[in-house]
Amino acid sequence: MTKQQVVQKLTGAPRAPRKTFGKAFAPSNIALCKYWGKRNAELNLPINSSLSISLGHLGTETVISQNESSDDMWLNDRHLDADETFAKRLIAYLNLFRPSPDFFFKISTTNNFPTAAGLASSASGYAALILALDDFFDWNLEGKALSILARLGSGSASRSVYQGFVQWYRGASDDGMDSYAEQLPEVWPELRLAVLTVSHATKPVSSTEGMQKTVETSTLYKSWPEKAERDLDLLRTAIQYKYFEQLGSVAESNALAMHATMIDTSPPVLYWLPETVAIFRKIWHLRRQGEQLYFTIDAGPNVKLLYEKPDEKMIQNHFPHAEIINPFGGI
């Protein structure tokens, strides 16, 4: 099944928008059990299920309307050239939703998280876009369909159509109709994240490319799906009982295992900088002293701390530059 066929199956026959504009917000998300490896690159179907926490008010707002002669795209008030990589990918995604080939969009996208925080913008970006399209065309799709459509833009966007804890089921079918995310019922208002930015530089290897090389060349990756499945079960229990030590230690172990598969890739993919290792060691040192903090890390050098609200002073003392995130604040 192609992307276009998935879109038609979920949104029906192409039709003109029913509103003058569509508008939506979607949160960024940080995975506690990582999405790492695709079984189908066209449809962004994952090898393993994953689990994330959405970041509340930190995310992307998108406004979409019709435009005259070509797509008109704005990111954080900057006009995008149609030949930029980012714009090309966006146009390819929009092609799936045009009522006719001569229908063009005007899109204005704003990320409200500091770029310095090193958060992925494609997850909240494609989630906000599909929510805005749903508003614009007045499809009134349910979460499951929105999650599948967001996934076609970026795998982890499938999780950003919800707030709170979100699980993305890997699914098994070739068309990916069973590969979508759902929000978990639990809330954990005391849970906090804090981003430690090591580098703002663009990654030398994109996460899409790193993922693909890992699946192709890492022998240790063969055991990753089993590891991810086990970690996801443990995280579900940790969330159910608000058992922070288990949540933190499993999330940390999962992130390190993902990086271990990257390190085992040929040629090696090492996103860590010397400062990244120094931060790991500082966190482990604090834990040995009895402090309750863990970390997760995505395909990049920046580290995300996990802790609970009563430890906020401790975190601020030891990591004065940390960007603190309250995922359940104001939801």
Added chain:
Amino acid sequence: MTKQQVVQKLTGAPRAPRKTFGKAFAPSNIALCKYWGKRNAELNLPINSSLSISLGHLGTETVISQNESSDDMWLNDRHLDADETFAKRLIAYLNLFRPSPDFFFKISTTNNFPTAAGLASSASGYAALILALDDFFDWNLEGKALSILARLGSGSASRSVYQGFVQWYRGASDDGMDSYAEQLPEVWPELRLAVLTVSHATKPVSSTEGMQKTVETSTLYKSWPEKAERDLDLLRTAIQYKYFEQLGSVAESNALAMHATMIDTSPPVLYWLPETVAIFRKIWHLRRQGEQLYFTIDAGPNVKLLYEKPDEKMIQNHFPHAEIINPFGGI
């Protein structure tokens, strides 16, 4: 089968020494395909076969004779207390070879490599000791038996009873009689190693303990034996055809995979320091510029470069503090 039974099977009934002293030298070795994981901790039987290069004249010399009332042990001209960890392990090993319980040894052991080089001393130490015992008791054992007996002291010592390239066959039997090392016929006089010392500090986790924790808790470790087997085959071909790029890239990949399994251990075992990662990045940067150098790294923070003699100037320019080793020099 116990250690004692293995010793009796190989050396026959206990007998008095036939010489006033025994003396031997054994080289240190650096594995290109690592020994990582035991299937039997009592007999040091490995999960995977491994392949190393012995370090020529860098190693341990041991002289052994009889002593009156207790074991008298000297390491680099320092007298050892019987309750030091190192001495206890040595006494336990010597117990396997006493002609009678009231027979004691005087042992003088000297490592001729700089302690700063961060080379493992247990491999050359137990290899030199078993060679000295063979001389002292005049057993005239062949290499295979000496390798097995050295293995009872320290797994990697099984490889240090030879010079050159050495392969340690994992074996399959419970008594370990098929788990021994052999010297490969090839020589590679142009091959060089260089040790980059990042830290002289004692490792927070011993390699024995790191290995055990990895086998017990790392999911990714399940794929390590397959990885090691493939790497060993590739290294054999690289050595046969003196194909340096393959030798270097496979050795580097094997070492990184071993560290990847450590990183996947719970709690994580990370031997790298920030400086270790900085050295990796420097090596990869030089390779992208066309230089021919690779690295391997054992259970510690220090990095060992692999290169060929024509590149010595380049290595000395970029790594002025490197300790250069010529493994085939003077053999």
